[in-house]
Amino acid sequence: KDGENTAALDQVSGRPLTPTEKSQRSQLIARINEKGFDNVMEEAAYTWFNRFTALRYMEVNGYLPTRIKVFSNESDEFKPEILSQALDVEIEGLDKSYIVDLIDAQDNETLYKYLLIAQCNALNKGLPELFEQIGGWTELLFPRNLLREDSVIARMVKDIPQQDWQDQVQIIGWLYQYYNSEPKDKVFANLKKNIKISKDDIPAATQLFTPDWxxxxxxxxxxxxxxxxxxxxxxxxxxxxxxxxxxxxxxxxxxxxxxxxxxxxxxxxxxxxxxxxxxxxxxxxxxxxxxxxxxxxxxxxxxxxxxxxxxxxxxxxxxxxxxxxxxxxxxxxxxxxxxxxxxxxxxxxxxxxxxxxxxxxxxxxxxxxxxxxxxxxxxxxxxxxxxxxxxxxxxxxxxxxxxxxxxxxxxxxxxxxxxxxxxxxxxxxxxxxxxxxxxxxxx
Incomplete structure (x- = not known):
């Protein structure tokens, strides 16, 4: 937030940036200048949380066009099929030679990021309002360490029973209410300090998931x-x-x-x-x-x-x-x-x-x-x-x-x-x- 936000940098933390990363970083800085640092980071965090929730729902219910699971395997363990079957994944635009290079280098993190972004972009045609085309600054802020046992997607697989995802699309609303709980608490804590609710805070303050009955x-x-x-x-x-x-x-x-x-x-x-x-x-x-x-x-x-x-x-x-x-x-x-x-x-x-x-x-x-x-x-x-x-x-x-x-x-x-x-x-x-x-x- 308080770093050197200069678009012209050639390296970050000692690592040289690729031309693509330079372009993405310039876009990110421009967006931060327009919307503010906290708003942009929140937008990125929520965008990925949203996509991961949708992907988990689709894989459990067999709705992914590729029929290859992105977070789990046939036993519903946190062992992504898309990673173990990377060479068999049929998604438009995938570079098979690049995938082979990443497999040979045993760079699973980069391979998984590449495959997940390709899957999200492929879903843009059928679900354009949720899976907007990924590129630029959102790709730069792709969450790291997703293959760790305590990552957000690992917990989606391990902490939420599989049957809770099956034909119960209201789970999307439950997760959204959970995601909104901290902003909501903050809004009402601010009210006690005589800080008025702004129009940007109205959704967090007022949205509740209506019970089924x-x-x-x-x-x-x-x-x-x-x-x-x-x-x-x-x-x-x-x-x-x-x-x-x-x-x-x-x-x-x-x-x-x-x-x-x-x-x-x-x-x-x-x-x-x-x-x-x-x-x-x-x-x-x-x-x-x-x-x-x-x-x-x-x-x-x-x-x-x-x-x-x-x-x-x-x-x-x-x-x-x-x-x-x-x-x-x-x-x-x-x-x-x-x-x-x-x-x-x-x-x-x-x-x-x-x-x-x-x-x-x-x-x-x-x-x-x-x-x-x-x-x-x-x-x-x-x-x-x-x-x-x-x-x-x-x-x-x-x-x-x-x-x-x-x-x-x-x-x-x-x-x-x-x-x-x-x-x-x-x-x-x-x-x-x-x-x-x-x-x-x-x-």
Whole structure:
């Protein structure tokens, strides 16, 4: 943190830097100058923790395209198959001669780093929101000593029973809450010292993993009720927390009959379900399960239903990019459970979840914007503080303005695309809105 952060250095601690390392180091210093040392180190630490958690989940459930485990072996011991079978790994871009050189030199640390980064980059096509292309400064901060018996991945294998990872994608949310526990404690300790909660601290202060029974209670009595009132309760569904309709007055009964007649016309693919504060996606994942039982009752195959649920039924928002990434991963893994081709469909752009977060827009300036684009951007000022509380207004002529927009100083086309995704989710109507809203206390 207080070292000689000069981009022009040729060596560090007496070791000469390669041209690639020099470039990566320059990027790292530029990022530190922009965001601050602590923020960049936290970003790097979390990015790798996130990727390792996802890789462990995928290897246990057999979802890695290579079918070669990255942390364990067939006996689920901390003996990475990807290392012992390095010459058999088929990942695009691997240099087999370089692998042979590393094996001959018995440089397992460098070989393991090379293989893990290649595996993460290969997953970018099917899961682009979680496995962003690795290069530059994040590669420079790849964790060291991962093959030690007390490393973070060794503990993921040895300390968490394998069955806890099997088809329980909510483990992603549990680990995120664990990861957030220290920042959360720090935020509330600062409050006692009269240090206010900043917008950057809101996610750590407010995000809690909603317990399973509460999620089931909410979803069964909202989405489940909507379907049951029009089509009857699904016999095969395990709705432990569903409440039967209470005795009602005649006038209420008449209104309910109208609703039931309306709901009887709805098809599974027409239902829109929103969680506006989705966190790591626990509510959306259970809604997926319930929707799957609805679809299959209506004669859909599980494979086709999985894609339809992801692309047509479920919508989610969060203020925090990290939570968004986890919700995205959780939903994709839930769908992969039913459709083996899901990652390939995602790579082709045929299966993308309707999820978004408010941090992805980044900082922007409205100074150079005019007309409809300026009206749109004006509605999203401070969106990384207010999140889904924003009330968006319809803008006439917006589609035409977007077609003609190519970016200006302080606001680019990618920011506009992300803003439009948020605008779409915030502006449409839903059959069910179900959430556990974030809160910090009564005062």
């Amino acid at each position: 509460i999620v089931r209670y909410m979803v069964e009595n909202s989405l489940g009720r909507l379907w049951a009132e029009g089509h009857g309760k699904i016999d095969s569904a395990d709705w432990k927390y569903y409440l039967e309709e209470a005795q009602q007055e005649e006038s209420v009964k008449a209104e309910l009959e109208k609703l039931r007649a309306e709901y009887a016309q709805i098809k599974p693919e027409q239902i829109k379900f929103l969680d506006p504060c989705m966190g790591s996606g626990h509510i959306l994942v259970y809604a997926f399960d319930l929707l799957m039982s609805i679809y299959t009752q209506q004669g859909w195959s599980e494979r086709d239903a999985a894609v339809s649920i992801i692309t047509k039924n479920l919508y989610g928002l969060d203020i925090d990019r990290r939570a968004y990434q986890l919700a995205y991963f959780s939903l994709m893994m839930k769908a992969r459970q039913y459709n083996r081709r899901l990652l390939s469909l995602s790579a082709e752009g045929a299966c993308t979840p309707n999820l978004a977060n408010f941090q992805d827009i980044g900082r922007f300036s409205t100074d150079m914007l005019t007309g409809e684009i300026a009206q749109l951007a004006g509605q999203f000022e401070n969106c990384d503080t207010y999140g889904s509380l924003i009330d968006v207004q319809e803008i006439q002529g917006l589609d035409e303005a977007i077609d003609e927009f190519h970016g200006v100083i302080g606001f680019n086309a990618q920011q506009l695309e992300r803003m439009m995704q948020l605008y779409k989710i915030l502006s449409q109507r839903y059959d069910v809105v179900c959430t556990n809203p974030p809160y910090m206390g009564g005062s």
